[in-house]
Amino acid sequence: MPDSADLRPMIEINDLWKSFGPVAVLKGVSLRVERGAVIAIIGSSGAGKSTLLRCINLLEDPDRGEIRVGEREMRFSADRRRHGGDRELAAFRAATGMVFQHFNLFPHMTALENVTAGPRIVKGMDRRAAESEGRALLAKVGLADKAETYPSHLSGGQRQRVAIARALAMGPAVMLCDEVTSALDPELVGEVLGVIERLADEGMTMVIVTHEIGFAQEVADAVAFMSDGVIVEIGPPGAVLANPENPRTRNFLARFHRAQGDAAR
Amino acid sequence: MSAPSYAWDFSFLWGYRGLILFGLGVTILYTIGTILIGLAIGLLTGLLRLSRNWLLTAPLVAYVEIFRCTPLLVQIIWFYYALPVVLGIDIPATVAAMLVLSLYTGAFYAEIVRGGVNSIERGQWDAARAIGMRGHQVMRYVILPQAVKRMIPPFMNQSIIQLKNTSLVSTIAVTDLLYQGQMITGATYRPLEVYTMIAIIYFIVLFPLTLMAQGVERRLARAD
Numbered sequence: 001m002p003d004s005a006d007l008r009p010m011i012e013i014n015d016l017w018k019s020f021g022p023v024a025v026l027k028g029v030s031l032r033v034e035r036g037a038v039i040a041i042i043g044s045s046g047a048g049k050s051t052l053l054r055c056i057n058l059l060e061d062p063d064r065g066e067i068r069v070g071e072r073e074m075r076f077s078a079d080r081r082r083h084g085g086d087r088e089l090a091a092f093r094a095a096t097g098m099v100f101q102h103f104n105l106f107p108h109m110t111a112l113e114n115v116t117a118g119p120r121i122v123k124g125m126d127r128r129a130a131e132s133e134g135r136a137l138l139a140k141v142g143l144a145d146k147a148e149t150y151p152s153h154l155s156g157g158q159r160q161r162v163a164i165a166r167a168l169a170m171g172p173a174v175m176l177c178d179e180v181t182s183a184l185d186p187e188l189v190g191e192v193l194g195v196i197e198r199l200a201d202e203g204m205t206m207v208i209v210t211h212e213i214g215f216a217q218e219v220a221d222a223v224a225f226m227s228d229g230v231i232v233e234i235g236p237p238g239a240v241l242a243n244p245e246n247p248r249t250r251n252f253l254a255r256f257h258r259a260q261g262d263a264a265r
Numbered sequence: 266m267s268a269p270s271y272a273w274d275f276s277f278l279w280g281y282r283g284l285i286l287f288g289l290g291v292t293i294l295y296t297i298g299t300i301l302i303g304l305a306i307g308l309l310t311g312l313l314r315l316s317r318n319w320l321l322t323a324p325l326v327a328y329v330e331i332f333r334c335t336p337l338l339v340q341i342i343w344f345y346y347a348l349p350v351v352l353g354i355d356i357p358a359t360v361a362a363m364l365v366l367s368l369y370t371g372a373f374y375a376e377i378v379r380g381g382v383n384s385i386e387r388g389q390w391d392a393a394r395a396i397g398m399r400g401h402q403v404m405r406y407v408i409l410p411q412a413v414k415r416m417i418p419p420f421m422n423q424s425i426i427q428l429k430n431t432s433l434v435s436t437i438a439v440t441d442l443l444y445q446g447q448m449i450t451g452a453t454y455r456p457l458e459v460y461t462m463i464a465i466i467y468f469i470v471l472f473p474l475t476l477m478a479q480g481v482e483r484r485l486a487r488a489d
Contacts, residue, residue, distance in 0.1 A: 090394070117407075
């Protein structure tokens with residue numbers, strides 16, 4: 001298998017920059033994610049976490065830098081921002097699964113249609129094959145009995161699990177999860193994190209932006225702390241979360257634990 | 266001073282029933298014809314206006330705003346009297362009327378289409394792109410099916426207004442319902458009865474349509 005011969009990291013990002021108008025959101029981010037590794041990205045809102053994820057699957061157009069996911073590579077530079085056409089971008093995104101904070105399910109499609117939309121429309125797979133794969137994926141996220149249900153009749157946790165199945169249906173090389181539990185009621189967080197944990201156990205390479213520090217500790221192979229558009233600290237969860245070197249990381253975690261303590265009281 | 270007295274008499278109108286029905290037929294023909302042509306114009310204009318290429322959108326914006334921001338009556342007169350002078354060709358009243366009404370309602374439909382598409386949340390685009398759909402696939406399979414549902418109520422309202430708009434073609438002697446009324450008035454000198462009757466005919470045609478539009482709107486709201 002040529003895949004296993006490739007010993008490079010699954011994701012490699014080099015000196016990525018992105019501004020929205022005058023506001024620089026990413027200021028030279030570099031990141032490597034080994035095959036099968038799970039990286040959790042933490043940091044305050046506005047640190048650039050979501051923008052980084054959206055750049056990795058090219059929902060945002062980086063200003064400069066390099067992004068490689070699996071075999072696909074994209075380079076961006078200030079003078080020449082063009083980088084292949086719509087077709088090339090779409091192919092890149094198809095190989096990079098993404099799950100969003102607000103699920104973004106297609107409301108006019110059933111759970112099964114949401115999951116089969118990618119394979120059928122993008123890959124041109126025939127209906128029967130797409131549906132049997134789709135049902136298997138829904139079963140995998142524990143929603144076999146909800147195949148014919150529309151999103152409006154699903155709970156937040158169920159919607160997010162359908163969204164995960166929809167991303168998996170494209171057979172992505174990596175999964176990007178953007179605060180996938182932030183919009184959920186507390187009692188629904190567990191079912192979604194459970195699915196993500198299972199994916200991690202199966203060896204899926206993942207980059208997870210999360211506010212669930214406990215979950216990051218448990219599932220991630222590495223935790224990256226982002227602040228003001230750069231990754232200021234990255235390392236094993238035990239080190240970064242329990243014993244951070246950078247004062248900004250210490251500050252963030254101290255504030256986080258204080259908030260948690262307040263909530264518990 | 267005593268109130269003006271008038272002896273109402275509608276009976277003579279029966280003698281003009283053929284003319285009235287013909288006029289109603291022309292009115293309905295213009296309504297349906299201009300709705301269909303306007304819809305094609307509006308769909309194309311509304312979708313093209315979403316482009317980021319301003320060379321493409323600038324003329325479309327100009328078209329939409331010129332037709333939305335000038336009176337329809339002026340447009341009809343201008344297309345019938347001024348455009349032939351500008352182009353140096355003869356445009357029959359029937360063609361000019363059909364053209365103006367279609368362009369006029371098309372401008373409103375274009376805004377309905379654009380508004381409908383823009384009302385779909387950004388996240389739908391993100392999600393569709395994230396599974397590898399290309400621009401036209403996102404539009405066709407994800408955005409339009411949702412947007413069309415939101416376009417239907419304003420589309421029906423605009424189309425109902427369009428039936429009344431057609432009455433302005435009488436000014437350039439297109440033989441619609443109002444024009445026939447003017448003819449009958451000229452022959453009988455009884456404008457009060459004639460215009461009352463014309464108002465009633467418009468109402469009889471339009472009122473059930475507005476009820477239907479409200480029904481559809483309610484059903485769509487429930488389905489959301």
